[in-house]
Amino acid sequence: MPAKVVHYSEVREEAVPDLEGVTVRWVISKDDGAPHFAMRVFELQPGCRTPQHAHWWEHEVFVLEGQGWLWTEEGEYRVQAGTVAYVPGDLEHQFRNQGEGVLRFICLVPHPELEGWAN
Amino acid sequence: MPAKVVHYSEVREEAVPDLEGVTVRWVISKDDGAPHFAMRVFELQPGCRTPQHAHWWEHEVFVLEGQGWLWTEEGEYRVQAGTVAYVPGDLEHQFRNQGEGVLRFICLVPHPELEGWAN
Numbered sequence: 001m002p003a004k005v006v007h008y009s010e011v012r013e014e015a016v017p018d019l020e021g022v023t024v025r026w027v028i029s030k031d032d033g034a035p036h037f038a039m040r041v042f043e044l045q046p047g048c049r050t051p052q053h054a055h056w057w058e059h060e061v062f063v064l065e066g067q068g069w070l071w072t073e074e075g076e077y078r079v080q081a082g083t084v085a086y087v088p089g090d091l092e093h094q095f096r097n098q099g100e101g102v103l104r105f106i107c108l109v110p111h112p113e114l115e116g117w118a119n
Numbered sequence: 120m121p122a123k124v125v126h127y128s129e130v131r132e133e134a135v136p137d138l139e140g141v142t143v144r145w146v147i148s149k150d151d152g153a154p155h156f157a158m159r160v161f162e163l164q165p166g167c168r169t170p171q172h173a174h175w176w177e178h179e180v181f182v183l184e185g186q187g188w189l190w191t192e193e194g195e196y197r198v199q200a201g202t203v204a205y206v207p208g209d210l211e212h213q214f215r216n217q218g219e220g221v222l223r224f225i226c227l228v229p230h231p232e233l234e235g236w237a238n
Contacts, residue, residue: 003212004205005189005196008181011203027203028179034205035237036229037156039179060147060158062127062181062225070124077124084130084146086123086153093122106181108227110155117236118154 001033021048044097052094061085067099120152140167163216171213180204186218
């Protein structure tokens with residue numbers, strides 16, 4: 001596969017089912033040949049949030065714009081442009097936009113086939 | 120391991136050996152418990168560049184600030200804030216800051232132990 005170079009805003013924005021005011025762009029994925037992990041760009045409208053949930057895979061997050069909170073079962077953290085967040089697998093977590101503008105962040109996840117590899 | 124939430128600028132900035140005007144911050148790494156891949160933040164001063172090289176691992180890049188070029192053996196691409204770049208493994212590549220300010224980008228890489236996993 002060749003390199004892929006694109007502005008994130010050119011990638012199709014998808015609504016996230018059953019989540020009001022939350023969209024995702026899969027900017028780098030298996031479809032591009034990425035062998036190990038995927039990059040998504042999320043946008044949360046003011047007052048909106050991701051589900052409070054846990055799963056085996058980790059998140060590696062970089063906040064691009066906005067103001068919000070990352071809640072986890074272990075604590076709550078304020079996030080803003082420039083915040084980096086590592087959310088380990090199996091930890092309950094939720095992102096909340098409690099600012100007045102959009103909360104935009106990058107969130108990377110391993111491909112599903114990596115489940116169990118690191119254990 | 121717990122979650123890690125930090126502003127990227129709080130992470131130690133390291134000079135990259137033998138590369139003038141290039142620094143790296145390992146903002147999420149194995150030291151944080153990340154099981155599969157690492158997130159680094161690079162800064163290139165005006166006129167500076169990364170090596171022209173290739174390696175087995177891929178890059179997943181998001182440009183935060185600045186103006187520059189991603190050169191690859193297959194073509195050259197203008198990059199700026201919001202540009203996403205996927206550089207496959209084994210492709211010769213180089214980032215160049217040809218703007219007037221800093222070129223800052225996130226670059227994610229798989230852990231070395233994943234070599235060969237996807238083949």
